[in-house]
Each structure stands twice: as structure tokens, then as C-alpha cells.
Amino acid sequence: MSTAIDLKAFRRELHAHPEISGEEKETAKRVLAVLNTLKPEELLTEVGGTGILATFGKDEKGPQVMVRCELDALPIQEVNIFSHKSVNKGVSHKCGHDGHAAIMTGLAEKLAADRPAKGRVHLLYQPAEENGAGAEAVLKDPRMKDKHFDLVLALHNLPGYKLGSAVVRKGAFTASVNSMVIKLEGRTSHAAEPEHGINPALAVAEILTGALALQHNVPTEDGLRVVTVVHVDLGTKDYGISAGRAEVHLTVRCWTDAELKKLEQDIEDLSREMAKNHKLDVDINYCFTFKANQNDDTAADLVKEAVIATGHELIRRDHPFKWGEDFGLFTAKYKGCMFGLGAGEDMPALHNPDYDFPDELIPHGVELFEAAVRSFLKT
Numbered sequence: 001m002s003t004a005i006d007l008k009a010f011r012r013e014l015h016a017h018p019e020i021s022g023e024e025k026e027t028a029k030r031v032l033a034v035l036n037t038l039k040p041e042e043l044l045t046e047v048g049g050t051g052i053l054a055t056f057g058k059d060e061k062g063p064q065v066m067v068r069c070e071l072d073a074l075p076i077q078e079v080n081i082f083s084h085k086s087v088n089k090g091v092s093h094k095c096g097h098d099g100h101a102a103i104m105t106g107l108a109e110k111l112a113a114d115r116p117a118k119g120r121v122h123l124l125y126q127p128a129e130e131n132g133a134g135a136e137a138v139l140k141d142p143r144m145k146d147k148h149f150d151l152v153l154a155l156h157n158l159p160g161y162k163l164g165s166a167v168v169r170k171g172a173f174t175a176s177v178n179s180m181v182i183k184l185e186g187r188t189s190h191a192a193e194p195e196h197g198i199n200p201a202l203a204v205a206e207i208l209t210g211a212l213a214l215q216h217n218v219p220t221e222d223g224l225r226v227v228t229v230v231h232v233d234l235g236t237k238d239y240g241i242s243a244g245r246a247e248v249h250l251t252v253r254c255w256t257d258a259e260l261k262k263l264e265q266d267i268e269d270l271s272r273e274m275a276k277n278h279k280l281d282v283d284i285n286y287c288f289t290f291k292a293n294q295n296d297d298t299a300a301d302l303v304k305e306a307v308i309a310t311g312h313e314l315i316r317r318d319h320p321f322k323w324g325e326d327f328g329l330f331t332a333k334y335k336g337c338m339f340g341l342g343a344g345e346d347m348p349a350l351h352n353p354d355y356d357f358p359d360e361l362i363p364h365g366v367e368l369f370e371a372a373v374r375s376f377l378k379t
């Protein structure tokens with residue numbers, strides 16, 4: 001008999017040693033050290049970069065379930081001073097991925113103690129969720145090509161909701177999100193003679209005003225459109241020169257991928273029109289793309305049943321969350337469900353510098369995942 005894993009200590013160890021997206025090498029090592037003691041039937045490392053896929057069970061023909069957690073932290077300086085505070089300057093676990101990984105490891109322990117006789121369970125510790133690159137990298141890993149999953153599951157902790165309550169919904173769970181980079185190219189001139197150059201300042205002002213006017217930032221309604229200005233760069237700090245170039249960086253989000261396409265097109269049309277009016281060249285690119293997380297109806301029902309069967313409170317939510325989640329790439333490919341797990345009502349919000357994943361939540365996540373997975377394997 002192996003001794004029980006101290007999940008709280010493990011979570012705190014991950015919290016103290018955070019790494020940003022794509023650099024989760026030490027985090028992966030720490031996870032592997034624990035997983036190795038559980039002897040999964042199959043263990044893949046360096047999946048999509050630093051990811052890990054641990055498989056429990058031998059039955060390749062039966063139902064295949066994949067459960068995902070994340071490994072990465074954020075480039076945010078921690079302000080907490082508790083003993084497990086981040087030792088890495090400017091980096092900290094402010095999204096609770098340390099807690100998600102601890103939950104997953106708790107699930108691994110349960111599966112190791114009582115291995116699935118029918119079907120298999122694949123536990124994916126995914127890198128680089130925060131920059132939207134990890135899910136794609138995992139799916140592109142050649143070792144994932146021959147894998148098929150009948151069900152994919154993931155959870156995200158939710159500050160602001162009662163600890164241990166669960167938010168499960170059919171359809172989209174998180175918004176469709178994209179980032180736009182609009183580059184405007186004009187011509188510099190002497191600052192005394194702006195009339196001899198092409199200064200993009202007015203076009204920038206018009207694009208910002210126009211793009212922000214396209215918003216419908218009402219998260220309790222259909223037709224959500226959020227336009228956020230994240231960065232604007234114009235000219236240089238050389239006071240003898242009239243600016244000749246500019247960049248406008250926006251994030252845009254809607255409830256569905258189709259609605260987002262339309263919003264992007266509207267902003268592109270507007271930008272091209274303003275550029276034309278001011279005789280500027282324009283170039284528009286996209287990055288940090290998150291597909292809307294589409295929950296399958298039967299998968300959402302399965303999770304709801306697990307929530308009720310384990311005595312957790314089920315919370316209805318009429319609309320998705322406004323943030324992006326790259327688990328959407330998995331639900332685009334496989335039937336699945338991402339759900340929310342209340343982290344406590346008086347908790348700092350995700351990505352706030354004083355956020356810390358509540359250790360009391362770990363057993364709730366383990367119990368919910370285990371109930372959903374075991375119930376699916378019986379089908």
C-alpha cells in the first residue's frame with residue numbers, strides 16, 4: 001500500500017514554484033514525480049511541449065475518457081506573504097492551475113487504487129493554457145494522432161461562487177475570444193511640418209471610437225460583443241518627428257465563434273475605411289485565439305448527475321463566462337463538458353495579485369471528476 005498523497009502540500013509546492021506558459025518544465029517534473037508512484041498503465045511526457053498524459057486502465061476498446069488540467073501560471077507578481085508564496089519573481093499561480101493540477105493528481109490516486117476494468121481514463125496536464133497555445137500544441141503532438149476520446153472533461157475554479165458549488169451548462173461555457181493587431185503605416189515628417197507626412201493619430205482615434213461603439217457588453221443577454229483596448233503604440237518619443245506608424249491591439253469576444261467572426265469583420269471594415277481616408281497602409285493580424293467552449297448536451301447531463309449524486313449544489317447560469325479557454329479546441333473535436341467549481345464567495349478574482357486557490361476545494365474536484373468518469377465508464 002502506498003501512503004496517501006498530501007494534495008494540499010502538493011498544491012502549495014506547485015504554487016511556490018510557478019512557471020509561465022510554455023515554460024512549465026519544473027512543474028511537469030514535480031507532477032511526474034508524484035505520478036510515477038501511482039504507476040499509470042501509460043505515461044507520456046513532453047506532450048505539446050511540457051505536457052503529461054497519464055493513462056489508467058488497459059482496455060483500449062472500451063470508453064475512453066480524457067480529463068484535462070493546466071500546468072501554467074501567469075506573469076503576475078504575487079502580493080501574498082504566506083509560507084507557500086511564489087519564489088519566482090513576477091510569476092504566480094493566479095488562475096488556480098496549481099489547484100486544478102492537485103485535483104487531477106487526486107483523481108489519479110483514486111484511479112490507481114481502483115483501476116478502470118472497462119475503458120481507460122487519460123489525464124492530461126496541459127501546458128500553456130493562458131496564452132491559448134497549449135491545447136493546439138497537444139493536439140498537434142504526433143503521439144495524440146492515434147488517440148480517440150469519447151468524452152473530454154475539464155473544470156475551472158470560480159471565485160465569487162459558493163465553495164464546492166458547481167456551474168454546469170449546455171452549449172457554450174466560455175466565450176469565443178480573439179486578439180486583433182491593427183498596424184497602420186503612414187510617413188514620418190518634421191514635427192514642424194506634419195502636413196508633409198502621413199500621421200496615423202486621427203485614424204487611431206477614429207478606429208478606437210468606432211470599435212468601442214460596436215460593443216454590447218451585457219453578459220446577461222444574447223449578442224454579447226466586448227471590445228477591449230489592450231495596447232496602443234504610435235510614433236516614437238522623438239519630439240522633432242511627426243508619427244509615421246501606429247499599432248492598435250484589441251481583444252474581442254462574443255458568445256459564439258460565428259458572432260465573433262462578424263465582429264472581427266466589422267472592425268476590419270472600419271479600420272480599412274479609416275486607413276483609406278487617411279491614406280495609410282493597413283495590416284491586420286490575429287493572435288491568442290480561443291474558440292468558444294461548446295459543451296455537449298449528454299456530457300453536461302453526465303456532469304450534472306455527478307454533481308447531484310455527490311451532494312454538491314448545482315448552479316444554473318443562463319449565459320457563458322466572458323473569458324476564453326483553450327479547452328474549446330478539445331470540445332470542438334470531442335464530445336465534452338467544461339464546468340465551473342465555486343471557489344468561495346469572498347475570494348479575490350482570477351488573475352488578481354492576491355488570489356490563491358483554496359485547498360479545501362481539492363477534494364470536491366476529485367470527487368466530482370471521479371463520479372463523472374466512473375459513471376461514464378459504466379455506460
Ligand SMILES: [Zn+2]
Binds near residue numbers: 094130350
Ligand atoms: Zn487564467
Ligand SMILES: [Zn+2]
Binds near residue numbers: 095096097129156
Ligand atoms: Zn485558468
